[in-house]
Ligand code: SAH
Ligand code: SF4
């Protein structure tokens with residue numbers, strides 16, 4: 214064993230795809246002698262895996278770089294890299310604005326990291342933000358280490374939808390689906406490493422279709438046959454890519470969990486059109502009806518933007534009405550944030566105060582729906598996948614099929630297993646259960 218191991222700290226912002234990418238970057242750097250640590254203070258290399266989705270997310274990067282500048286003044290050998298969607302969108306600008314940064318690497322170029330670090334040692338400050346034609350995951354080594362019970366697996370990247378508010382098509386490039394055999398092999402390796410639940414990831418995961426024509430529904434069917442894999446989830450989906458075979462899979466595939474994150478963004482057809490979402494509110498509600506017919510207990514989740522340019526009070530009321538009609542188990546909502554380079558960026562015309570008021574009203578409604586959904590689970594027995602230790606001694610925490618966090622008293626030996634738990638209490642963000650006899 215080499216004693217001269219180097220320390221790597223990765224700070225991850227943004228969506229689950231960044232979480233997955235950070236794991237893959239850590240694996241890619243392991244052969245170079247890097248082991249991960251959980252603070253920048255002990256690190257030889259710090260990577261910020263960034264998010265550009267809203268203004269605040271992007272600002273965090275520059276304030277973190279300010280803190281790292283202080284650290285680097287004490288430790289001149291410290292290497293600092295910026296990865297992720299801010300790197301992709303503002304690569305050259307970051308290099309110019311923050312001299313403390315040694316390298317900038319966009320999300321499609323992570324397999325080039327080892328080479329880029331060599332170039333840094335040679336005195337360069339490389340910036341790699343092109344979209345190479347090769348699949349980065351083919352060139353990123355995977356570590357065969359023991360894993361926790363649930364894992365992410367990216368199956369699709371990029372987005373061709375060009376919603377008028379969104380940076381993702383620019384930061385992640387065109388839609389691309391990984392070959393299904395590779396995904397299957399990776400899923401088997403994960404299960405061998407102790408994983409019981411896999412969440413398939415993609416910016417538009419249900420647009421998945423590989424070169425052999427495999428759809429997401431078919432891919433889920435194949436993964437469901439892997440022995441030892443207990444649960445399958447996928448996120449994030451676009452309503453227009455919700456194909457019949459995927460809807461059917463919700464009715465037929467016991468391992469596919471009854472939870473669907475299906476963002477709609479707004480309830481007004483006028484705003485949906487201005488957002489370039491390419492569907493109406495009625496079409497979305499009709500689609501949910503078909504999904505609920507296949508899987509009546511499915512928990513629905515969504516994303517909403519309030520204060521999109523041109524949104525009137527009446528448009529916003531349409532959003533509230535849609536939420537009332539649907540009844541969400543949980544959801545995310547955001548005030549519109551103009552993003553450089555997107556079509557809506559220069560039309561930001563709803564005053565901040567109005568955005569904030571609308572956001573509070575929407576969040577109050579969504580949170581009441583979430584509480585109602587959770588209350589309904591009290592007294593029921595649910596399968597819970599135990600994933601980690603809870604806060605209290607003797608307590609373990611896991612997830613219900615509906616993605617609720619569930620806390621219960623259980624023996625550590627049950628970690629990684631699915632137990633049946635009776636739900637006894639609902640707290641703000643989680644459920645309390647007892648193992649059913
Ligand atoms: N691919 C996914 C998620 C994209 S980003 C999808 O199609 O739904 C996650 C969420 O961030 C979006 O669903 C949207 O609600 C929100 N979002 C994206 N751009 C935004 C912006 N400019 N301002 C506010 N919220 C935004
Ligand atoms: Fe962004 Fe729309 Fe693509 Fe989702 S579908 S990533 S919101 S452009």
Ligand code: F3S
Nearest residue numbers: 227228264265266298
């Ligand atoms: Fe953010 Fe990029 Fe994900 S902008 S939400 S990290 S795809």
